[in-house]
Amino acid sequence: MSTEGGGRVGQVREVTSLANPLVKDIKALALKKFRDQQNAFLAEGLKLVIDALDLGWTIRTLVFAKSGLGNPAVERAAARTVAAGGTVLEVTEKVLSAITRRDNPQMVVGVFEQRYLPLKAVRPAGEDVWIGLDRVRDPGNLGTVIRTADAAGAKGVILIGDTTDPFATETVRATMGSIFAVPVARTSLEGFLDWRKGFSGLVAGTHLKGAVDYRTVRYSGRPALLLMGNEQQGLPEALAAACDVLVRIPQAGRADSLNLAVATGVMLFEARRAALSLPGGAA
Numbered sequence: 001m002s003t004e005g006g007g008r009v010g011q012v013r014e015v016t017s018l019a020n021p022l023v024k025d026i027k028a029l030a031l032k033k034f035r036d037q038q039n040a041f042l043a044e045g046l047k048l049v050i051d052a053l054d055l056g057w058t059i060r061t062l063v064f065a066k067s068g069l070g071n072p073a074v075e076r077a078a079a080r081t082v083a084a085g086g087t088v089l090e091v092t093e094k095v096l097s098a099i100t101r102r103d104n105p106q107m108v109v110g111v112f113e114q115r116y117l118p119l120k121a122v123r124p125a126g127e128d129v130w131i132g133l134d135r136v137r138d139p140g141n142l143g144t145v146i147r148t149a150d151a152a153g154a155k156g157v158i159l160i161g162d163t164t165d166p167f168a169t170e171t172v173r174a175t176m177g178s179i180f181a182v183p184v185a186r187t188s189l190e191g192f193l194d195w196r197k198g199f200s201g202l203v204a205g206t207h208l209k210g211a212v213d214y215r216t217v218r219y220s221g222r223p224a225l226l227l228m229g230n231e232q233q234g235l236p237e238a239l240a241a242a243c244d245v246l247v248r249i250p251q252a253g254r255a256d257s258l259n260l261a262v263a264t265g266v267m268l269f270e271a272r273r274a275a276l277s278l279p280g281g282a283a
């Protein structure tokens with residue numbers, strides 16, 4: 001394989017065996033225990049890997065299928081991995097399938113270092129919008145919220161209490177790459193309540209018993225945090241009591257609530273309406 005500059009990438013290792021210890025370590029990243037031990041996670045697909053490199057995430061290993069040989073974009077990613085001190089593995093389809101647990105895996109997989117924003121670094125200003133997620137359980141919901149936060153221009157997500165892992169492969173897949181663009185902080189319930197005391201912007205909790213229509217709240221002109229409840233239990237009393245307002249999204253029909261990620265999307269696009277409005281207005 002040649003590097004971007006036309007030289008050779010000397011550090012590429014060819015791996016064909018599932019018993020290879022490097023492959024075993026990467027496969028183990030399917031489990032949270034090993035992700036935490038290694039402080040690492042998997043991102044699948046060349047676009048995601050390139051986005052992550054562009055955004056300054058630390059790559060440990062780039063894995064690519066033999067079919068990627070000669071692909072200039074793969075070669076550039078490999079050269080960047082080596083330049084960053086990482087390892088490049090050229091593997092068989094069988095090895096790549098085993099790593100991703102998929103029959104038709106992407107041609108490229110990256111192993112990246114996990115990264116959380118410390119809660120004390122979360123200081124919303126101006127018209128920043130942040131999302132607080134209470135004990136989110138479902139990886140698909142968390143990934144979709146992170147993707148939607150990215151699309152709506154929210155500044156980041158605070159995970160509160162015992163939540164699902166933002167670096168689980170299923171979550172990363174659902175973010176479609178936004179995991180690399182949206183800062184994620186995590187904290188306990190107590191840690192959040194403590195942080196909230198120092199936050200003078202709007203905390204809008206979403207609640208099925210909320211007395212206020214979510215469209216009547218002024219989100220602009222100050223920083224805002226949208227607080228979303230757990231999928232089964234909704235917001236606990238301690239979090240509801242910490243909100244400036246409890247809002248409800250009016251519903252029709254028989255469904256008793258919206259899906260968490262859908263409710264977050266509705267809230268986000270309302271809170272960011274002014275910032276997102278297109279020039280020209282209504283036709």
Ligand SMILES: C[S@@+](CC[C@H](N)C(=O)[O-])C[C@H]1O[C@@H](n2cnc3c(N)ncnc32)[C@H](O)[C@@H]1O
Binds near residue numbers: 228250258264
């Ligand atoms: C699936 S719902 C939780 C339902 C739960 N059984 C309850 O009693 O709250 C998950 C979260 O989405 C938000 N949510 C869903 N539908 C909503 C609505 N109509 N109005 C306000 N928030 C809503 C809330 O944050 C809620 O805690």
